[in-house]
Amino acid sequence: MDTIxxxxxxxxxxxxxxxxxxxxxxxxxxxxxxxxKCGCSTGDCGACKxxxxxxxxxxxxIKIGALEGRRLETIEGLYCDGKLHPxxxxxxxxxxxxxxxxxxxxxxxxxxxxxxxxxPTDDEIIKALSNNLCRCTGYxxxxxxxxxxxxxxxx
Amino acid sequence: MPDxxxxxxxxxxxxxxxxxxxxxxxxxxxxxxxxxxPHMLHAKVLFSTRPHARIVNIDTTRAEALPGVRAVITHxxxxxxxxxSCGEVLNEFMTEQLFSPVxxxxxxxxxxxxxxxxxxxxxxxxxxDVTYEDLPVYYDPELALDENAYAIHDHGxxxxxxxxxxxxxxxxxxxxxxxxxxxxxxxxxxxxxIHHGAMETHxxxxxxxxxxxxxxxxxxxxxxxxxxNLATIxxxxxxxxxxxxxxIGGAFGGKIDLTTEPIAAALAIKTCRPVRxxxxxxxxxxxxxxxxAMRLYLRTGVMxxxxxxAEDMRAFVNAGAxxxxxxxxxxxxxxxxFKVHRCPNVRFVGYPVITNTTxxxxxxxxxxxxxxxxxxxxxxxxxxxLGIDMxxxxxxxxxxxxxxxxxxxxxxxxARPIDCLNRAAERIDYSEACREQLESENARYRIGVGIGVGxxxxxxxxxxxxxxGLMLKMNCDGTCVLFTPSNExxxxxxxxxxxxxxxxxxxxxSDIDCVEADTRLTPYQLGDYSSRGTFVSGHGALKxxxxxxxxxxxxxxxxxxxxxESLRFADRAAIAADGKRVTLEEIVLYSRDHDxxxxxxxxxxxxxxxxxxxxxxxxxVRVDTETGEVKVLSYAAIHDVGKAINPLSVTGQIxxxxxxxxxxxxxxxxxxxxxTGAVKNRTLKRYKMxxxxxxxxxxxxxxxxxxxxxxxxxxxxxxECSVVPTLSAIGNAIANAIDAELNSLPITxxxxxxxxxxxxxxxx
Numbered sequence: 069m070d071t072i073x074x075x076x077x078x079x080x081x082x083x084x085x086x087x088x089x090x091x092x093x094x095x096x097x098x099x100x101x102x103x104x105k106c107g108c109s110t111g112d113c114g115a116c117k118x119x120x121x122x123x124x125x126x127x128x129x130i131k132i133g134a135l136e137g138r139r140l141e142t143i144e145g146l147y148c149d150g151k152l153h154p155x156x157x158x159x160x161x162x163x164x165x166x167x168x169x170x171x172x173x174x175x176x177x178x179x180x181x182x183x184x185x186x187x188p189t190d191d192e193i194i195k196a197l198s199n200n201l202c203r204c205t206g207y208x209x210x211x212x213x214x215x216x217x218x219x220x221x222x223x
Numbered sequence: 224m225p226d227x228x229x230x231x232x233x234x235x236x237x238x239x240x241x242x243x244x245x246x247x248x249x250x251x252x253x254x255x256x257x258x259x260x261p262h263m264l265h266a267k268v269l270f271s272t273r274p275h276a277r278i279v280n281i282d283t284t285r286a287e288a289l290p291g292v293r294a295v296i297t298h299x300x301x302x303x304x305x306x307x308s309c310g311e312v313l314n315e316f317m318t319e320q321l322f323s324p325v326x327x328x329x330x331x332x333x334x335x336x337x338x339x340x341x342x343x344x345x346x347x348x349x350x351x352d353v354t355y356e357d358l359p360v361y362y363d364p365e366l367a368l369d370e371n372a373y374a375i376h377d378h379g380x381x382x383x384x385x386x387x388x389x390x391x392x393x394x395x396x397x398x399x400x401x402x403x404x405x406x407x408x409x410x411x412x413x414x415x416x417i418h419h420g421a422m423e424t425h426x427x428x429x430x431x432x433x434x435x436x437x438x439x440x441x442x443x444x445x446x447x448x449x450x451x452n453l454a455t456i457x458x459x460x461x462x463x464x465x466x467x468x469x470x471i472g473g474a475f476g477g478k479i480d481l482t483t484e485p486i487a488a489a490l491a492i493k494t495c496r497p498v499r500x501x502x503x504x505x506x507x508x509x510x511x512x513x514x515x516a517m518r519l520y521l522r523t524g525v526m527x528x529x530x531x532x533a534e535d536m537r538a539f540v541n542a543g544a545x546x547x548x549x550x551x552x553x554x555x556x557x558x559x560x561f562k563v564h565r566c567p568n569v570r571f572v573g574y575p576v577i578t579n580t581t582x583x584x585x586x587x588x589x590x591x592x593x594x595x596x597x598x599x600x601x602x603x604x605x606x607x608x609l610g611i612d613m614x615x616x617x618x619x620x621x622x623x624x625x626x627x628x629x630x631x632x633x634x635x636x637x638a639r640p641i642d643c644l645n646r647a648a649e650r651i652d653y654s655e656a657c658r659e660q661l662e663s664e665n666a667r668y669r670i671g672v673g674i675g676v677g678x679x680x681x682x683x684x685x686x687x688x689x690x691x692g693l694m695l696k697m698n699c700d701g702t703c704v705l706f707t708p709s710n711e712x713x714x715x716x717x718x719x720x721x722x723x724x725x726x727x728x729x730x731x732x733s734d735i736d737c738v739e740a741d742t743r744l745t746p747y748q749l750g751d752y753s754s755r756g757t758f759v760s761g762h763g764a765l766k767x768x769x770x771x772x773x774x775x776x777x778x779x780x781x782x783x784x785x786x787x788e789s790l791r792f793a794d795r796a797a798i799a800a801d802g803k804r805v806t807l808e809e810i811v812l813y814s815r816d817h818d819x820x821x822x823x824x825x826x827x828x829x830x831x832x833x834x835x836x837x838x839x840x841x842x843x844v845r846v847d848t849e850t851g852e853v854k855v856l857s858y859a860a861i862h863d864v865g866k867a868i869n870p871l872s873v874t875g876q877i878x879x880x881x882x883x884x885x886x887x888x889x890x891x892x893x894x895x896x897x898x899t900g901a902v903k904n905r906t907l908k909r910y911k912m913x914x915x916x917x918x919x920x921x922x923x924x925x926x927x928x929x930x931x932x933x934x935x936x937x938x939x940x941x942x943e944c945s946v947v948p949t950l951s952a953i954g955n956a957i958a959n960a961i962d963a964e965l966n967s968l969p970i971t972x973x974x975x976x977x978x979x980x981x982x983x984x985x986x987x
Contacts, residue, residue, distance in 0.1 A: 108503075163238070163240060165248060167472045198915065204422075204713050206875075208918075208922065209874075
């Protein structure tokens with residue numbers, strides 16, 4: 069077992085894990101943070117998106133050993149003090165959520181985008197979601213949700 | 224019963240976000256794979272690498288000896304009862320066992336391990352030694368039908384050999400009408416096996432406790448049939464089996480059948496510990512269920528003016544290795560052929576056939592996507608051959624509001640496919656698109672416009688007892704709990720039930736708490752399938768809310784000293800004609816304290832009408848004749864859903880259907896490697912579903928302003944119907960762009976280039 073220290077949702081965290089385990093496995097099975105979902109384990113669906121040092125990545129493709137000293141955000145970090153994040157609010161209101169399994173990953177991709185680019189064009193939104201699969205919505209209302217979130221965040 | 228046609232309805236026709244959306248947005252929604260129980264074990268399954276073989280020997284001693292392994296199960300130490308995994312045909316064609324001494328496809332279950340961690344379970348699989356003796360293999364249903372073919376099953380009462388059952392229906396005199404037709408067109412249409420692609424893979428968590436109670440947590444669309452099947456397999460009374468649905472991360476028909484459930488259950492029973500089994504994506508693609516691969520032979524007899532006088536279809540349906548719900552799918556698709564055209568002479572013969580491929584099961588559309596791909600592609604061919612515009616040809620032949628099934632004169636309901644079509648043509652500017660098609664006919668980039676029409680049902684009336692049971696109890700602050708057998712799997716069906724209750728009782732949506740889909744806690748229903756969510760279960764919710772309204776009105780009438788019938792319910796109160804009111808809270812407390820009575824109801828609703836839903840889609844595509852690349856430029860999808868109870872979810876269903884349908888048309892294909900029998904496209908990378916950037920930028924999704932008299936508040940289904948016209952709209956658009964016949968799905972770049980090359984060759 070290895071000891072790995074990193075910043076998890078703003079809290080300095082130390083965990084015991086084999087450094088070759090995937091970040092996704094550690095989040096779900098060691099940290100009990102099950103909001104990050106597993107849809108494929110091959111980096112194709114985006115259900116396990118997390119934000120690593122400001123960039124949205126697939127947790128299934130990252131070894132936990134690579135987390136040392138880095139800053140990690142997961143879906144659990146967006147909901148604080150009983151208040152939904154504006155992106156979460158926008159996803160709910162615009163009907164972007166159906167079965168909900170892709171939702172955390174979608175919201176994380178949207179957050180990484182809006183953190184870096186508060187006023188994205190539709191093409192930039194589509195590009196930011198280009199590694200996130202959804203089988204329910206056809207993406208129309210997800211794209212609308214990101215537009216709405218940008219508006220809410222600007223207010 | 225509230226007046227369903229006239230009044231203002233605050234919740235009917237409102238855009239309502241899906242129930243529990245905040246849980247889904249925050250990651251708090253607990254799906255099966257997110258659950259952990261104390262002392263829980265992890266399971267992995269050993270799958271067959273042979274397409275058809277007898278297990279001569281299976282040695283698990285090395286696996287059992289691995290530290291951390293708690294149980295290894297095979298056909299030698301588990302119950303051997305036969306079952307049918309699909310609840311719709313629970314008592315028929317029982318070909319499957321928990322584990323069989325014969326494997327029948329690559330991906331069939333051979334053994335399973337429960338261990339302290341998933342990694343140990345995985346390591347143990349490699350220590351199981353299996354000796355196989357290969358048997359004859361069939362991947363093509365037509366070859367498996369040969370009278371000398373080896374019978375893959377010796378159990379299950381199949382009709383003969385590998386043929387499960389001949390499904391045949393007809394109306395009028397097809398042969399005579401074909402003889403009298405001016406022209407007879409014929410074609411062969413191929414549809415591959417399709418992966419449901421729900422983002423949540425199949426998973427179960429099973430518990431077998433000291434009271435002998437088997438509980439299985441699983442994303443199930445069909446809890447009650449799963450309970451019955453599990454009770455049969457493990458020889459338990461139903462009082463000792465509970466199937467409970469924590470959440471469903473997408474289903475699309477793929478979570479009707481038993482898949483992971485009996486394996487997790489057997490390991491839980493063996494170890495007396497909770498066992499969790501979660502399939503990875505490759506296991507999900509290869510070892511659960513898929514939409515049936517089919518080969519369809521269609522002949523259409525037409526008069527020179529475009530009137531269709533006869534339709535004759537033969538369908539060879541690849542059931543895969545076990546019967547599952549294949550006959551049910553074929554019966555359903557058979558029925559649809561009689562539901563769209565005015566033509567009186569129609570014949571369908573379907574052959575569901577066992578082969579050595581992955582198992583075909585229920586999937587969104589239930590045979591309709593394949594059926595209408597063939598029919599609508601052939602309509603397009605007829606249109607070109609007769610020189611009659613496709614729009615005209617459709618209008619001449621599509622059924623109308625007075626339409627009825629030619630077999631039995633059963634009305635289709637308020638059938639308005641022509642109105643859908645006209646609206647789609649208007650919204651996409653059909654004549655302008657046709658002009659672009661004509662102008663680009665010699666260019667590198669060709670424009671093509673394609674029309675597809677489709678239909679789907681509303682429940683299983685006439686086939687099964689189509690029942691939904693519900694319970695409702697009032698809380699003493701005037702809120703309530705609805706006990707529904709449905710699960711909110713993403714299509715807003717539970718949300719819609721809440722809308723019915725809120726509307727009828729004058730509550731807010733947040734006043735209604737729901738207990739969902741649990742065989743221990745809710746009444747029975749047929750299942751969350753067959754497009755019965757709105758038309759049947761939604762009607763059930765209206766019925767139970769109406770019963771509760773009567774109870775509340777009776778008490779309120781006494782409190783206000785007015786006739787109960789004179790009360791209306793709004794703003795969390797019963798309101799008399801003169802404006803006097805009592806709140807729901809006051810009514811419930813009065814009932815408890817004064818009448819000493821709890822206000823609660825139980826009802827069952829049985830559907831009594833088999834109406835149809837219709838839709839028309841028009842696609843405009845651009846084909847690059849040098850690369851074969853297709854871009855869907857614009858798309859119009861217009862549906863008749865009666866009254867849209869929740870337009871936000873109705874449009875969401877249609878938009879989602881386009882992701883699925885466009886993917887099915889252009890890129891999705893499980894494929895079989897004929898050397899090994901394995902699925903070719905076993906990862907999401909290879910099984911190409913569409914991402915956001917692949918979707919058309921210009922998209923029109925609309926529903927007609929309509930009303931279905933037999934539906935709750937005039938509503939009918941959308942979930943399945945929405946995917947049905949997609950394959951033919953895209954297929955026809957590409958065929959028109961390059962002026963070629965493309966009748967095999969998916970229509971890939973390679974197939975397009977091949978078709979273009981063939982044309983060039985023919986010209987030369």
